[in-house]
Amino acid sequence: MKKQDSPVWVIAEQIDCQVLAVSFQLIGQARKLAAELGTCVEVVLLGDNISEQARQLIAAGADKVYLGNAPDLAFYQPEIYTEIIVKLAKERRPEIMLIGSTSAGTELAPLIAAGLETGLTAHCIDLLLDENKILISKIPAYGGLLSIICPEKRPQMATIATGVFTSPHPDESRTGEIVPLKVPAELPGRIQTLKVVREEPEGVPLESAPIVVAGGAGAGDRKGWGMIADLAQTLNAALGSTRPAVDEGWTELETMIGQSGKMVSPELYIGVGLSGELQHMVGIVGAKVMVAVNNDAKSQVFEQVDYGIVDDCREFVPVLIEKIKEYREKLVTC
């Protein structure tokens, strides 16, 4: 049996001193796992001027926060971040380590895992413990769900997207310990992030949009894609996509919904010219109403939505846009 005091870890991430939503969500899930294991939740946070943020992590459920607070840690630096976390993990021997699958997390997680020579699972949509208290990562694949485990090596590591778990309600009365980390005075010198440049995204952000219109391979070409984008604009919706649409270059990776893309939970989801593959559909978490437009009546997408339109999207979408406009005009005149 493993020692009971091996903690559950979350590697938190901040950008411009803001702790990301995914970090809080993972702390929420870590609490559940820790309760079942009879252990505590420890969080690592690296950045600059982030002492206040450590308290937020405690309010969210951390029992202990390891805080690396130094100008050199202000933004993600792969070499030094890896070094600090690997060293600490070798001392503290966490049972489980959870990391958000942001761009930085997706790079950092395999560096830490390889440094600790342990296993890592990707694209998890659920995390639970089996009867032997081994972590099971559920991963959508091949029209079903894979369970992946790391039976022997520790920690058991997983990366999880924003929105898979819900954020815990902060409890300001919770207490916890903040442990300052020593930051090496001499930074390893083979790689440096010189600056982080943020570009304002265009249009409605996917994650918080009340309406999402997603297009897939069925758009056929740029012109067909343009129609789907017009539908999104008409509804003031965020535009989402499947992987083939990104691969074709019709849209950017930022719009991809699904296990390796974004998680959305809109009131209304309209999927156009897409087949309802699980890897896409797991990205739609708790939509109130779902609609699919597909020219193949037998498509499995129709098993996963509330309303189905069997039609060629390139013919149907322009008509739908007109009907929506008519409906909107009627609203204004009444």
Added chain:
Amino acid sequence: MLKIVVCVKAVPDPKEAHKIKIDPVTKTLMRSDVPLVLNLMDKNAMEAALQLKEQLDAHITVLSMGPPPAGNVVKECLALGADHGYLLTDQAFGGADAYATAYTLAQGIEKIGEYDVVLCGMASSDGSTEWVGPQIATVLKIPVVTRVKELVEYGGQWWQVKAGMENGYRLVRVKLPAVLTVSRELNTPRTLSFSGIIKARKKEITAWGINQLGLPEESVGQKGSPTIVSDLDSLTSRRTVEIISGTREEKAEQLVNKLADAGVI
């Protein structure tokens, strides 16, 4: 001379990959004969290597780990303009997770010898973990930059690259030797030329197994993998659909009415 190693993966053709399904009864994978093709983003890695070769004095080695048919994707890269190809293939390499894959590839790279830049795709189209590049770097003890979308400064000992991140990028300065994983935005891959295919006939592919790499069996393939697949579940549908019928206009109008009634538009 700049020594470039490009890692390429043979993946089930994404256009047919949906044919691979889980048998709900036996809980095993039903593999239809889906052909193996060159992973999409590895074409961007190859293109980056070819452009570097056009601008600098460079030598391109292609490396893949996979079953014998994966040799075809190595051949494809030779036809695109790579100088030499290696295929790591052995029964013992089967069932590797990301770590065991990276470990084996890193051993191959060490055996190939000198290298300045190791190029990988950002992600494969099947496992899609994005971990092989970073973990190769860890085993080789060199730095890595992932999701590279632009080479800003290159040619010397220190390179500057843009690494894609949510709504923007990181400008990263990195010292060679290094691993770079490249995103689709980096370039537009060229297509195969007839003369390239002819020239590739003369280029050789070296195949190495576990003995040539001198590795213990516990360090590769399924045995060398910290993670294992413990279960497979098929899924059942979650919603009951109402198919809206009629003429195109009627369908659109009915749909708008239903969405309005539900209060979502």
